[in-house]
Amino acid sequence: MMIRIGQGFDVHEFAEGRPLIIGGITIPHTKGLIGHSDADVLLHTITDAALGAIGKGDIGHHFPDTDAAFKDADSAVLLQDVWKLVEEEGYVLGNIDCTIMAQQPKMAPHIETIKNRIADLLHADPSQVNVKATTTEKLGFVGREEGIASLAAILLVKA
Numbered sequence: 001m002m003i004r005i006g007q008g009f010d011v012h013e014f015a016e017g018r019p020l021i022i023g024g025i026t027i028p029h030t031k032g033l034i035g036h037s038d039a040d041v042l043l044h045t046i047t048d049a050a051l052g053a054i055g056k057g058d059i060g061h062h063f064p065d066t067d068a069a070f071k072d073a074d075s076a077v078l079l080q081d082v083w084k085l086v087e088e089e090g091y092v093l094g095n096i097d098c099t100i101m102a103q104q105p106k107m108a109p110h111i112e113t114i115k116n117r118i119a120d121l122l123h124a125d126p127s128q129v130n131v132k133a134t135t136t137e138k139l140g141f142v143g144r145e146e147g148i149a150s151l152a153a154i155l156l157v158k159a
Contacts, residue, residue, distance in 0.1 A: 002157070002158035003094060003155060003156065003157055003158070004053040004054060004091060004155075004156040005053055005153065005154065005155055005156075006048075006049040006050060006051065006052030006053030006054070006153070006154045006156070007048075007049050007052060007151070007152065007153050007154070008044070008045040008046060008047065008048030008049035008050075008052065008150075008151065008152045008154075009045060009048070009149070009150070009151045009152075010041050010042075010044040010045045010048065010149065010150055010151075011041065011141075011147055011148070011149045012033035012034060012035050012039045012041045012044075012147055012148060013033065013034045013141075013146060013147040014031040014032070014033060014034070014145065014146060014147050014148075015031060015032060015033065015034040016030075016031055017032070018031070018032025018033065018034065018039070019032045019038075020032045020033060020105070021033070021038045021039065021040045021075070022040060022041060022042050022100060022107070022110070022114065022148070022150075023040070023042045023043065023098075023100075023110070023113075023114030023115075023117055023118060023131065024040065024042075024043055024075070024076045024079075024114070024117040024118065024121060025110060025113055025114055025117055027105060027107075027110055028105070029104070029105045033147065033148060035065075036065035036070060036071060036072075036073075037063070037070055037071075037072060037073040037074070037075055037078065038072060038073065038074055038075050039075075040075035040076070041100075041148050041149065041150045042098060042100055042114070042118075042131075042150045042152075043075035043076060043078070043079050043118075043121075044059055044075060044150075045098065045150040045151055045152045046079060046096065046098065046118065046122075046152050046154070047059045047075070047078060047079045047082050048152075049096070049152040049153065049154040050079075050082050050083065050085075050086050050154055050156075051082055051085075052154075053086070053091070053154050053155075053156045054085060054086055054089050054091065054156070056082075056085060059078070059082075062078075062081075062082065063078050076117075076121055079121050079122075080121060083121065083122060083123070086156060087123075087159075090158055090159050091156035091157060091158060091159060092123070092124070092156065092157055092159045093122045093123070093124040093128050093129075093154070093155075093156065093157075094128070094154075094155035094156060094157040095128045095129070095130070095154075095155050096118070096122070096128065096129050096130065096152055096153070096154045096155070097130045097132075097152065097153050098118070098129075098130065098131045098132070098150060098151070098152040099131075099132050099133070099134060099150060099151050099152070100131070100132070100133040100134075100148065100149075100150045101133075101134055101135070101136055101142045101148065101149040101150060101151075102133060102135065102142060102148045102149075103135045103136065103138060103142055103143050103144075103145050104145050106133075107133030108133065111131050111132070111133065114131050115129050115130070115131045118131065
């Protein structure tokens with residue numbers, strides 16, 4: 001059985017006047033994240049992990065921030081486009097493990113909804129998706145509540 005592994009990492013800075021979208025859902029918070037698209041830090045991480053697993057570059061290569069077509073783009077749509085490439089290569093999700101690094105807001109109340117949204121986007125069962133969150137104990141830019149970071153490791157299996 002052929003398997004492929006990919007990893008992703010992303011960071012976005014907080015900004016006033018934007019919605020906070022993480023994992024394909026809107027989370028109530030006083031600030032959102034800055035980005036050319038909707039700045040969904042978690043879906044960007046997953047997109048990069050999937051692209052890495054199939055050896056197809058990164059999110060910036062496929063959806064450059066210099067292209068006005070992707071201004072305020074829905075990151076779920078971008079991930080769906082990449083997931084089509086994954087499936088065209090003959091792969092399905094084995095599993096994915098994601099971590100959201102945020103001092104605020106608290107992610108725990110949203111984890112299950114995020115997990116189910118990701119499973120839907122990756123045509124997978126929620127049992128194949130793990131999402132966890134951590135603070136950075138008030139250290140660094142995350143701890144100072146300047147932004148949010150995320151990382152993911154993905155395992156693809158040849159269908």
